[in-house]
Amino acid sequence: MMTAARTISFKLNGMPVTADVKPHHNVVEVLQSQFSLTGARETCGQGLCGCCTVVVNGRAVSGCLYLATFLDGTEVTTVEGLDTPQKLHSVQEAFIETSAFQCGYCTPGFVLMTTQLLDEHPDPDDEQIKHYLTGNLCRCATYPQVIEAVKLAAKKRKGS
Amino acid sequence: MTMTHDAPKAGSQVGRSVPRLEGRDKVTGRAEYTHTMRLPGMLTCKLFRSTVAHGRIKSIDTSEAKKVPGVFAVVTIDDVMKVIPDPYYGPAFHDQPILAHEKVRFVGEPVAAVLAMDPHVAEEAAQLIVAEYEELPAVYDEVDALTTKTYVHDVLKPAGTFADLKHLKDARDTNTALDYRLRKGDVDKAFAQAAHVFEHEFKTQKVLHLPFEPHASIADYKDTGVTVYTASQGPSFVRTEIARLLGWPENKVRIKVPYLGSGYGAKLYIKLEALVVALSMIARRPVKLALTFEELFYQITKHPSTFRIKSGIDKDGKIIARKCEVFWNGGAYADIGPRVTQKSGLTASGPYEIDNVWIDSYALYTNVTPAGALRGFGVPQLVWAYESHSDMIARALKLDPVEFRRKNLLREGRPHATNTIIKDAAVEKVMDHVLDRMNWSKPFDKSTGVVKRGRGFGISIKAVITPTTSVAIVNVSGDGSVTLYCGTIDMGQGSDTAMAQMVGEVLNVPTETVRVVPRDTDVTPYDMGTLGSRSLFHMGHAVQRAAADARDKLKALAREVGEPEGSNIPVRDLFVKKYGMQAGNVIGTGIFKPDYIPPAPGTGLSENVTAFWMVSGAGAEVEVDTETGHVKITKLVNVVDVGKAINPRIVETQISGAALMQLGFTMFEKMHIDGGQVTNASLADYKIPGFHDVPTVMDNSHVDTNQANGPFGAKGVGEVATFCVSPAIANAIDDAVGVRLTELPLNPESVYRAIRAKAGKPLEDE
């Protein structure tokens, strides 16, 4: 029985880490408060907007609805884990080149979901893109540009 | 490219689709936003909010909340007034208390604040506060607010900034926070002479901005000065207002604004800043308040409106008289509502040349969440009405909607209702472009099945908020690199990139090498605010002037160190020649404030009411399911006059984003309010557009024009594509199924009910 804070271990963007979490802490607040990673952010708080997207064991989840304690023993990727000091991820490049964002608050979620989408559908059509990304909302409504970005990212991925 | 002091060729930076300068930080998740910032030792604030719409506070019991382990303090207005004796703020009226004082005026108004290191502790404690109220009658509707005996405020307290509010000082027994009027010609006489008179009433619902970064502010108070980190569209105003509240000079107040997770008008003027400053003064530690998504519904919204419009038409289809009565539901605190009322009110008669115009526009207090500017400063509400009205008149008179408008359009060189002469407003060109993109002259298949098709369009005009001031500084460093200091907030509209392009153009350096300094009132100079599509024009001018000033000073420096005329040595070498090493700066400054003549009292007329005109048009094709009322938008055409596009890709994204946002306000967005309580304060129940709401075809473009008095021929674009979306869709629905909706949103049930009513089989109420 776990009553209070507990130390969990997991891999964060490839690095083994530990964190002290209480059962009521969610993933977003732990990433922000203990690792200063602010790319996953809580907006709607209901798993509907996608701003809090993180990838746990290869699957995207809503960090605002995911208890941090459940990260114990997992591999976690956040948007900060995609690029290297030398090079952006091809999805990130595609978002910049197509200007597929405005305020940028929802962008990390879109970028992470796009990497997942392309793993599953390397050459997606419009319907597949819309369907896969339907759980990500953008109040600046850059949806048409995101579709362009995803297609450009698919092209870049094939090229590399 | 090496920067040289003499720019040889122009046109290389402006007009280019430069990728956004901040793009890398945004796609990697490293861009800084206030909502995710932390300071060492920071306390988190959670609010206890009113559960009554209008009432006198009898007591606030904070004892149980204070007992929760980890609670640092529980603060009410009594505590605030010990540090800020006069705790009222606001841009138009000093009507809003830092926390509820004596009365509460809307459900959700902050009544007490809990401070704790752990946000969960603060949240739990806030649930334990109990307040007792003596409930008062409440007023919710904007038309009722004009005549009711229920008054939201006992006494009106204009801030003193705006001349047209001075007459409301100390006014009692009224909910009117501004009564703007325009009188041109003689409408009564013209109505008497008209062959046809049409009168309609239109309504818009309460919707809100919902920036994905909800409001957030952090104050760090020290006796020597206060620093506020805040998600604000107007740090200069925040600074002035905080200084006023504290009785301090402005130079002791520092406002820092990182990137904004969008604004759309939600983060204008002053929002959470006064509260966090007061809390930091009380706690003597940094205090952060970051709203949750639900709390956005209690912060600021768009104005619901009622617009009664009456037009007199002569036998040739010319509009000879128009009377507009607009009622703006401003909520419990005026915020910037009076400016919405006036600045949009003056264009209420539309993009038409009408000799006799009467406009009454009322800002009204009610007991709901305050309303402010939302991507259009009220103009979308007006266009919704007057462009629906246009089609209704054309339909009733069996006139072609295009020809009816063409007969009445405002043209270059002709007087607007205010008497200001129209200049650089491509009204007809925009309309023609919309019609062209719609293939309007081609036959259109309306279909005869269960699903019927229709099409419609609208055209609009807006005046920019005038007069306002912007200041910019361009700093050339010893190595020749260039830094821009300007107060325009990049909240996603791409202003950093566009301003850098202007600097690059003047100084002939690549845009990508220009550094734009993050907003910090200690270093970035004054700007009136990032609002109303004013920045590209006003700040653009200031930036252009600052860059030109720097260029002139570089030339002077070259002369001073003995360089011959026409010499083109690298700037770095110029500094070395002057200072013997890589050292020194050249500072260029620029200030811009346009000419303006205030509207004459009584008539509202002015020969120069706006620095520039904005124009947009939209066209929609729809499919209406006659069995359910569902409307599918198969094509949405958006055309705007932006003058010359500084960054065409960003312009296109702005047009597309604005139109889609308005599509949400048109089709389904609505705050449901029951007894003053918002009942759908979440993204689960307040829906916004997603991927599947994007029209099958989106066709966005801007007409090729030149704004003669604009920087590089440009003018603003942020709001303009919102204006015509609603009437274009309503006109298309009418075309498809012959029903006219006069109240937003055009949701399936509304459309279905209208279809049933038309068939003589109205659907019963609840």
Add this chain to the structure above:
Amino acid sequence: MNVSGEFTIKAPRAAVFDTIRDPKSFISLVDGIRDLKEIDPTHYQAVFETKIAYLNFKFNVSVEVTKLEVGEIAAKIEGTPLGVVGRLTATTSTVLTEVGDETKVAYSVDAALAGKLGSMGQPVMRSKAKDLEKVFVSRLRERFAQAAAE
């Protein structure tokens, strides 16, 4: 939020009126009301506890009877939920009409929930109100069925 409806009871109007005009008798018909305290003949206080699945809501309510005539009862109810910021206000009116040897009971409740519950729970509360109505009607019918049997 308005909840209204009507039902008939096999009993004379006076008998039905007597049953629901007496506060003690009335609250025994409503699921979840307890600890009734009479302040004066028109003012009462009580605890109202209701459960929706695993969610428990408890309100301190005060009731003011604003109209009490044969054939019509009206009341105003105000409540504060415990442990969560909110407020319940409601006005109710019940009209009794004789229909042959039966009594038609028509009721209308105008309720507003503010605070946390108001922003999240409207449809749930609406469905809960329907449940309460069903319990009320069945208990009332049961009572008169018993009375008839005795």
Add this chain to the structure above:
Amino acid sequence: MTPFELAEPTKLADAVKLLDPDDPTVRPIAGGTALMLMMKAGVFRPAKLISLRGIESKYSGIAASGGGLRVGAMTTLNALERSADVKKLAPLITRTMLTLSNVRVRNVATVGGALAHGDPHMDLPPVLMALGAKLTVISPNGERSVALEDFFTGYYETVLEKNELIAEAHIPAQGAKRAAYMKVTTGSADDWPALGVAVVLDSDGKAIKSARVVVSAATTKATRVKSAEAVLAGKTVDDKLLAQAGDAAVEEAEFIADVRGSVPYKRELLRVYIKRAVRQALDGGAQ
């Protein structure tokens, strides 16, 4: 959210023992996507949560058995979406998954959770109910079988006792039956539905031998509308029959008003969508 205790048993039998039949502040948590909403809204403050994530892996699996599917309660919706067995034996489920919530929710939410939550807007309950699913429910006292159509008792309410958990769902194979699930949104396209209609038809061309029709979202719980089923049974589909079925369903279902529509409007939607769902099923639908 307020602090709570968390227990992480490794056996389902242990999990049910940790639950308290009398204490509503002790709750199981599976994917947590729905429960977390209640907790974040502050309307549910658990004293203790019992995580089911560590229980035996057999409760996370899908198996084809005896002409149907056995789906463990901890199976994620994502696994249900991708299962070849599901696609073969109950293609209606696979189709429904495409428009159910979003990828992140499907990655985490479980079949047991989606049913036990009792939210009338969810897609899985009407679909599984129309297919005739049965649940195995266990408690410290043993196990029992509950037909899904008898499972829901109201908004967020089910027949589950506080110390009972769904262990698995048994879904009969769809076989040659024709089926469709249609949902209607009235807000954005991806809104929670204002109405869901699931139909499973045993038919020969346009002649219907028997039908199962389930209504959700417009009602406080997913509900079989047996009167509409009776109208359809043994008849040949035409406009008149479908209108009668619609009328019967409207008469039987108990509607609730919300931000998605009034009761009279939802009635009209149901009339239209009974018709459309039957036609879609017959015209190909999921089979």
